[in-house]
Amino acid sequence: MTPENKTVTWGSRFFQRLTKNWLRVIIIVLALYVGLPFAAPTLMRLGLEGPAHLIYTVYAPLCHQLAFRSLFLFGAQPVYPLAAAGVESLGTFEAYAAQDPAYLAVYTPYYEQAAANEAVVDPERTAHLSAARYYEGNPQMGYKVALCERDIAIYGALLIGALLFSRVRGRLRPVPFWLYFLLGIAPIGLDGFSQLFSDPQIGLWPLRESIPAFRLLTGALFGLMNVWLAFPYVEMTMREAEREMDRKAAQQAGVETARARARERLQAWSEDVDAPRSDG
Numbered sequence: 001m002t003p004e005n006k007t008v009t010w011g012s013r014f015f016q017r018l019t020k021n022w023l024r025v026i027i028i029v030l031a032l033y034v035g036l037p038f039a040a041p042t043l044m045r046l047g048l049e050g051p052a053h054l055i056y057t058v059y060a061p062l063c064h065q066l067a068f069r070s071l072f073l074f075g076a077q078p079v080y081p082l083a084a085a086g087v088e089s090l091g092t093f094e095a096y097a098a099q100d101p102a103y104l105a106v107y108t109p110y111y112e113q114a115a116a117n118e119a120v121v122d123p124e125r126t127a128h129l130s131a132a133r134y135y136e137g138n139p140q141m142g143y144k145v146a147l148c149e150r151d152i153a154i155y156g157a158l159l160i161g162a163l164l165f166s167r168v169r170g171r172l173r174p175v176p177f178w179l180y181f182l183l184g185i186a187p188i189g190l191d192g193f194s195q196l197f198s199d200p201q202i203g204l205w206p207l208r209e210s211i212p213a214f215r216l217l218t219g220a221l222f223g224l225m226n227v228w229l230a231f232p233y234v235e236m237t238m239r240e241a242e243r244e245m246d247r248k249a250a251q252q253a254g255v256e257t258a259r260a261r262a263r264e265r266l267q268a269w270s271e272d273v274d275a276p277r278s279d280g
Helices: 003-045 049-062 093-097 101-115 123-131 149-168 177-196 212-274
Strands: 070-073 142-148
Touching (some): 003 142, 003 149, 003 212, 093 101, 093 123, 149 212, 177 212
């Protein structure tokens, strides 16, 4: 077998395994992606700050990591919303963070810079939006998960949805687009954009800070609806690809069989030609 044929064979086998095990691969990837952010606060709690910082750093380009929009472990509260969110049953992020000199050391320069800029409408909020990205927590508050509340809900729901899909794969039809938009897109869009456009720097309407429950609910709906929409199509595509590979394999097997028979006939003819003949 030539190197080119070996490469083709290896690639075909890899793709064939992928078509059979794509859901398992996605479940493993999602489990790792949504699990590692919880490892960061656990490592902080154990005093292993180096590995924890590495996880925070790896996830930083993937999420804003704002402490007041993140889950916390091992502390007084599971979440610390801003005062603007109006969650009276929980202490505010501003109140807790103000007691931490480490946070104030990061917050103060941002506040001074924002206050000196006449274009900044709310220097205090602007400073929190900058400083809270880098704040990981303390023993009293606990330590934040490396993905924000909404991202945890989205990818956690994707993982749960993938596990549920494994029980109905091949039977579940894609969600109608109107239902996907109604339950998946509209809630997260309304919650996110109503907050975004209420920011004092934009000021289309009075300030609105979404509450943690809304972030988790809309993120979970978005994740589940994406599984319901996409996974049935992926399953159909993979099954079609698998049937096509089986068809090509059968054709190739037929070609190889025909070649083998041709070689056998050629060999038999060659032996017949070379056989000694009597003159009688």
